[in-house]
Amino acid sequence: MLSIALLGTGNVAKHLFDALLRQNEVQVVQVAGRNKEALTYFEKDIKITTNFDHIDDADIYIIAISDDAISLVSERLMDKKGLVVHTSGSVSMQALKRNQRRGVFYPLQTFSKTKKIDFKGIPICIEAANENDLKLLQLLGGAISNKVSEISSEQRESLHLAAVFVNNFTNHLYHIGHEICKENKVPFHMLKPLIMETAQKINDLTPLEAQTGAARRNDMETIRKHIHQLENNAYREIYSLLNQSIRKTYGEKL
Amino acid sequence: MLSIALLGTGNVAKHLFDALLRQNEVQVVQVAGRNKEALTYFEKDIKITTNFDHIDDADIYIIAISDDAISLVSERLMDKKGLVVHTSGSVSMQALKRNQRRGVFYPLQTFSKTKKIDFKGIPICIEAANENDLKLLQLLGGAISNKVSEISSEQRESLHLAAVFVNNFTNHLYHIGHEICKENKVPFHMLKPLIMETAQKINDLTPLEAQTGAARRNDMETIRKHIHQLENNAYREIYSLLNQSIRKTYGEKL
Numbered sequence: 001m002l003s004i005a006l007l008g009t010g011n012v013a014k015h016l017f018d019a020l021l022r023q024n025e026v027q028v029v030q031v032a033g034r035n036k037e038a039l040t041y042f043e044k045d046i047k048i049t050t051n052f053d054h055i056d057d058a059d060i061y062i063i064a065i066s067d068d069a070i071s072l073v074s075e076r077l078m079d080k081k082g083l084v085v086h087t088s089g090s091v092s093m094q095a096l097k098r099n100q101r102r103g104v105f106y107p108l109q110t111f112s113k114t115k116k117i118d119f120k121g122i123p124i125c126i127e128a129a130n131e132n133d134l135k136l137l138q139l140l141g142g143a144i145s146n147k148v149s150e151i152s153s154e155q156r157e158s159l160h161l162a163a164v165f166v167n168n169f170t171n172h173l174y175h176i177g178h179e180i181c182k183e184n185k186v187p188f189h190m191l192k193p194l195i196m197e198t199a200q201k202i203n204d205l206t207p208l209e210a211q212t213g214a215a216r217r218n219d220m221e222t223i224r225k226h227i228h229q230l231e232n233n234a235y236r237e238i239y240s241l242l243n244q245s246i247r248k249t250y251g252e253k254l
Numbered sequence: 255m256l257s258i259a260l261l262g263t264g265n266v267a268k269h270l271f272d273a274l275l276r277q278n279e280v281q282v283v284q285v286a287g288r289n290k291e292a293l294t295y296f297e298k299d300i301k302i303t304t305n306f307d308h309i310d311d312a313d314i315y316i317i318a319i320s321d322d323a324i325s326l327v328s329e330r331l332m333d334k335k336g337l338v339v340h341t342s343g344s345v346s347m348q349a350l351k352r353n354q355r356r357g358v359f360y361p362l363q364t365f366s367k368t369k370k371i372d373f374k375g376i377p378i379c380i381e382a383a384n385e386n387d388l389k390l391l392q393l394l395g396g397a398i399s400n401k402v403s404e405i406s407s408e409q410r411e412s413l414h415l416a417a418v419f420v421n422n423f424t425n426h427l428y429h430i431g432h433e434i435c436k437e438n439k440v441p442f443h444m445l446k447p448l449i450m451e452t453a454q455k456i457n458d459l460t461p462l463e464a465q466t467g468a469a470r471r472n473d474m475e476t477i478r479k480h481i482h483q484l485e486n487n488a489y490r491e492i493y494s495l496l497n498q499s500i501r502k503t504y505g506e507k508l
Binding site: 066067068090108109110111112114115117121122123125147149151154155157158159161162163164165166167168169170171172173174175176177178180181183184185186188190191192193194195196197198199200201202203204205206207208209210211212213214215216217219221222225226229230234237238239241242245246248249 | 320321322344362363364365366368369371375376377379401403405408409411412413415416417418419420421422423424425426427428429430431432434435437438439440442444445446447448449450451452453454455456457458459460461462463464465466467468469470471473475476479480483484488491492493495496499500502503
C-alpha cells in the first residue's frame with residue numbers, strides 16, 4: 001500500500017484527499033498545513049500537523065499549496081527518502097530544488113470549495129526524474145483517475161496556459177454575460193443551456209469548425225449594434241478585441 | 255392543428271423543422287428558400303418552393319434567415335392573414351414592417367449543421383403585438399420546448415449580446431486553447447473535462463464566485479510567465495485585457 005503525506009489545505013488538497021481516502025491501494029498518513037482552522041476538515045479522518053518539520057515518513061509527499069511557496073516548503077522535506085511531488089500546472093519540477101526524488105502530480109481541473117467532483121475523469125499529468133518514480137506516480141494516479149499521462153514540465157506549462165484561456169477567461173466571459181443580464185433585467189439562467197451546448201459541441205467539432213456568430217459571418221451591422229449597446233468601456237474593449245480576433249481567424253482583412 | 259410555413263434553409267430552419275416534424279399539434283405545410291440545393295433536405299417530407307411569392311397560406315410564417323434579409327423577405331408576406339415571426343436574437347420585431355400580424359420566435363441556442371440537439375431544453379423567447387398572437391406562439395413554443403418565455407425586443411437584444419460573450423467569444427477562447435496545444439504538441443482533448451466542468455460549475459455558483467486562477471489571486475509571477483510564454487501577439491493582447499478585467503472585478507488596483 002502506498003503511504004501519502006499531504007501538505008496543504010486548499011481546494012486541490014481537499015479534493016485530492018477526498019478521492020484518496022476512498023481508495024484501498026493508498027493510505028493518507030498525515031495532512032500538514034499552516035492554517036489550523038483549515039486543518040479541521042481533515043482531522044476527523046487523519047493525523048494532522050501545523051509544523052512542516054514534523055512530517056511523518058511516507059512513500060509520496062504531495063505538496064498542494066500556492067505556487068510561490070512550493071520551493072520553500074519542499075526544502076523542509078530535503079532529508080526525506082520518499083518521492084516529493086507538487087500539484088501545480090505552471091511550476092517546473094525543478095522548483096523542488098533540493099529533494100532527492102522529485103516529480104509532479106498535476107490534476108488538470110478547476111476545484112471549488114463547495115462543488116463535489118468525480119476524479120475518475122480528470123486528466124492527471126505526471127512527471128518524475130526517473131522511471132521507478134514515474135511508475136509510482138502512475139500507480140497513485142491510476143488509483144483515482146482513468147486518465148494518467150506522462151507530461152514534461154514544458155508541455156505542462158503549455159497546457160496550463162491553454163487552461164487559463166478555456167477556464168479562467170471563459171468563466172470571466174460568463175461573468176460579463178451575467179452582468180449584461182443583470183443590467184438589463186433578463187434572467188441569466190436562460191443562457192445556461194447555451195453555455196452547456198457551447199462546451200459540449202467541441203466533443204464533435206473542433207472550435208474552429210464550431211464558431212458561429214456575427215464576427216464569423218462578418219455581419220457588420222450586428223457588430224455595430226452590439227458595440228453601441230455596450231455601456232461598460234472595459235466590456236466594449238473586450239468585445240472589440242475578441243471580435244477582431246475571430247474575424248482575423250476566418251481570414252477577414254481588417 | 256397549427257399550420258406552419260417555414261422560410262429559410264439554414265441551421266436554425268433545419269433544426270426547427272426537425273423538431274416541428276415530430277409534433278402532432280403542428281404541421282409544417284411548406285418550406286421556402288432561394289437555394290435549391292439546400293431545399294433537398296426538406297423535400298422528402300414536405301412541399302418546397304424557391305419562390306417567396308408562392309408561399310401557401312398558414313397560421314404562422316416562420317422567417318429563419320440571415321438578419322439583414324428579414325425585413326425584405328417579410329414584405330413578400332404582407333398580404334397574408336397569418337402571423338409572421340422571425341427567429342433572430344438581435345433583430346427587433348419592428349423589422350417585420352408591413353405585416354398585419356407580427357412577432358418573434360427566438361430559440362436561444364447555437365445550432366450546427368451536423369450536431370443533433372434536443373429542443374425540449376432550449377429557451378424560446380417569444381414576442382407578439384397582441385395577446386392572441388402571443389398565445390399562439392406559446393402554443394407553438396410549448397409543442398417543442400419546456401422553456402417558453404415572453405421577452406421584449408429590448409430584453410432579447412441584451413440576451414443576444416450576453417450570448418455573444420458566453421457562446422461566440424467562449425468558443426474563440428477554446429480555439430486559442432486549441433492553437434496553444436497544437437503549437438506545443440500537447441493533446442487538446444486533455445482540456446475537455448476542464449471545459450465541461452467550467453460550464454457545469456455555474457449551475458452551482460455564480461460566475462463571480464466560480465472564478466479561479468492567477469488573475470483572481472493576483473499572482474503576478476504566474477501572470478508574467480504566461481505573457482512571456484505567449485508568442486502570438488494577438489493572443490498576448492487578449493490575455494492582458496482579460497487578465498486586467500478579472501483583476502479589476504476583484505478590486506485589485508491596477
